[in-house]
Structure formats: structure tokens, C-alpha cells
Amino acid sequence: AQKVTQAQTEISVVEKEDVTLDCVYETRDTTYYLFWYKQPPSGELVFLIRRNSFDEQNEISGRYSWNFQKSTSSFNFTITASQVVDSAVYFCALSEGSKTGANSKLTFGKGITLSVRP
């Protein structure tokens, strides 16, 4: 069975601090996909990144970066120089192996509530 664990439930930082959100996953599939979503106070789910199990390269997008390590089954997310607008709930998710990961079900973690104070 697939499982996603986000051990941190709430994190509070001061603006401009760096913050890392942890994600640990379990799966028996050799092909799988990992995702991060952001849910701001308005409630919508905003896609941030998708990474397949064969690509362990770290990814950077502006202030966001992701560290994928198969050896520890982790897919951690770092926000550099956090801003108040980063305040949201962040979900890590895992999908079963398929051609793209897009057409199979996602298993979500419980989410991490990030509060960035001015």
C-alpha cells in the first residue's frame, strides 16, 4: 500500500527565513510519481511540481527547491527567503506507476500548515 507521511503539522517562520517541508513516502512500485501542492487560505489546490521515480535531480524554481532522495524515500521542499504569501497548507502526494503518473490515483499526505509572519 502507498503511504505519504508529512511529520510536521505546523511550521511558523518569520519572513525571509528559509523553511524546509519534509515528505517521506512508501511504495512497492518501481515507477511512481511524487507531487507537491499548495492550498492557500482561499482553498484551491495549486500544483507545484511533479517528479518521477527515475529522475533524482534536484529542482529549483525561483525561491522553491525540491530534494528527491530515493535512498531515504524522501521528497523535501524548501522555500528560500519565505514571504507572507507563502502562508498555506502544503501537501505532498504519491501516485502509482503509469506512463505519466497523470492518470492514476494520488495518495496525499496530511499536509503541513506554514505560517510566515511579517
Add this chain to the structure above:
Amino acid sequence: DAGVIQSPRHEVTEMGQEVTLRCKPISGHNSLFWYRQTMMRGLELLIYFNNNVPIDDSGMPEDRFSAKMPNASFSTLKIQPSEPRDSAVYFCASSGDSDRDFGPGTRLTVL
């Protein structure tokens, strides 16, 4: 592209009433997913369709819940009869060969 469209955005009903949630996926997407989000259980997959065919409905809580996808551009999630514990945000998502797109959700309150 308007994205995934869900209606209504908010629904307040009384226990025992029938509730129908609607979803229009993104044109060209061949998979559709219904999720429920609650504080206690987080985001749970209820059911998903590939090419309008239900693939996995193991997440549907009980017989009071049913979902249909009569064509590629429309899906419904029905709860009959509704109960207070069904109060949640229900998300619809669709995907093709790219990433998963979520709708804005329907906030359901059952009194």
C-alpha cells in the same frame, strides 16, 4: 482554458436531503477524480474514471454515495440521503498526459 469547473461552490442542506455535485473536466483530459477533504481525514480519493469508466471506487464511503460520468465532459457525485458527517469540501480533478488539475471545490454543509 477555464480549468476544471465545479458547481455549486457552496451547498447547505438538511440531513436526509439528496445532494448532487457537478464537475466539468478540462477538455481533452481522459481521467477524472473525486476527492473529499475534511479536517479529520485530510484529502481522500473517493473514485476515479478513465475514459468515462469507473476504475476504482474503493474510497466511496458507503452506498449513499454514487458517481457517474455519462460523457467525457461531465461527472456527478450524488449523496442520498445526506448526513452531517458528509460535510466537507469535495474536489474534482482531471488529467490527460500532463499534470493533475483540480477544480475549486464544493463546500458542502449538511445540517
